[in-house]
Amino acid sequence: MPASSLLIIGSMAFDDLDLPSGEFRDVVGGSATYSAFAASHFTEPRVVAVVGEDFPEPTLGELARRGVDVSGIERARGKTFRWWGRYAKDLVSRTTLDTQLNVFADFKPKLPQSFTQSPYVLLGNIHPALQLEVLAQVKSPRLVAADTMNFWISGERALLGEVLKKIDLLIINDEELRELAGIHNLRRAARAVLGMGPKRLVVKRGEFGALYFDADESCFVPAYPLEDEVDPTGAGDSFAGALLGYLAQRGVLDRAAMRQALHTASTVASFCVEAVGTKRLAALDHATVRTRMSELRALVHPGD
Numbered sequence: 587m588p589a590s591s592l593l594i595i596g597s598m599a600f601d602d603l604d605l606p607s608g609e610f611r612d613v614v615g616g617s618a619t620y621s622a623f624a625a626s627h628f629t630e631p632r633v634v635a636v637v638g639e640d641f642p643e644p645t646l647g648e649l650a651r652r653g654v655d656v657s658g659i660e661r662a663r664g665k666t667f668r669w670w671g672r673y674a675k676d677l678v679s680r681t682t683l684d685t686q687l688n689v690f691a692d693f694k695p696k697l698p699q700s701f702t703q704s705p706y707v708l709l710g711n712i713h714p715a716l717q718l719e720v721l722a723q724v725k726s727p728r729l730v731a732a733d734t735m736n737f738w739i740s741g742e743r744a745l746l747g748e749v750l751k752k753i754d755l756l757i758i759n760d761e762e763l764r765e766l767a768g769i770h771n772l773r774r775a776a777r778a779v780l781g782m783g784p785k786r787l788v789v790k791r792g793e794f795g796a797l798y799f800d801a802d803e804s805c806f807v808p809a810y811p812l813e814d815e816v817d818p819t820g821a822g823d824s825f826a827g828a829l830l831g832y833l834a835q836r837g838v839l840d841r842a843a844m845r846q847a848l849h850t851a852s853t854v855a856s857f858c859v860e861a862v863g864t865k866r867l868a869a870l871d872h873a874t875v876r877t878r879m880s881e882l883r884a885l886v887h888p889g890d
């Protein structure tokens with residue numbers, strides 16, 4: 587595995603999840619947690635985040651055992667970030683019932699010196715002001731990707747606009763794309779959002795896969811059809827982590843690399859949905875990922 591070149595910032599959280607299969611409380615989650623587990627299959631990501639006194643030490647140990655550099659995760663006085671979401675029966679639509687920033691409210695990210703030279707950066711879903719603060723400390727990155735969600739699109743529109751001007755790749759879901767562009771049609775919304783700054787755009791569509799757009803091309807990658815869909819929380823963050831992890835490992839940003847990265851990201855994200863929280867992702871081995879990647883490829887190209 588190559589030396590780490592991917593920096594991830596995002597939330598580390600306790601999630602309360604109301605799922606069709608039951609109510610789950612204090613589930614360890616957060617955008618950085620999911621992205622780091624997913625990226626750890628391809629590189630040794632460095633994480634910048636803050637947790638409270640209540641965050642479980644074993645989760646940090648688990649990340650470290652998977653090669654994640656956790657030295658940029660600050661443990662602050664107070665409570666860890668909390669999110670409460672309720673899913674509809676079809677697991678497609680979800681409502682945020684509560685968001686508590688807690689230790690994130692006063693977080694001033696300070697990158698360890700060794701993190702400032704990271705060529706690949708994933709600004710995971712978190713307050714756009716924090717995304718900007720981290721980005722300002724990174725020296726000449728090669729690819730900066732950002733994720734966000736409706737909470738910030740409606741609540742921090744101006745700051746998010748600043749983020750969009752500074753990034754290469756935006757990764758959001760279809761609902762967020764429509765909200766950001768104010769346009770329902772996906773192709774036209776994608777063009778409008780590319781006009782806001784990012785050179786590349788990935789639109790995640792849950793069980794319907796993902797679309798990719800840049801100035802020259804667009805393409806589609808399907809989702810792996812699962813038999814047991816349990817909890818989609820973090821699937822988007824896992825997708826982003828695997829995408830960036832794969833690109834960081836490969837070190838190339840051409841069309842072929844991007845297509846392979848999308849295929850890889852779609853595969854890794856599917857595992858996330860098979861269990862509550864990070865359980866499945868954290869236990870995943872490379873051979874299982876490779877097998878499912880081949881299965882997905884065979885579904886798309888049955889004759890190969």
Ligand code: AMP
Pocket residue numbers: 597598599600601615616617668669685711712713735737738818819820821822823824
């Ligand atoms: P996803 O399902 O990929 O959108 O990611 C869900 C994860 O994002 C959960 O584990 C939450 O803890 C985290 N999350 C939810 N809302 C926010 C927010 N406003 N800022 C940062 N992270 C969030």
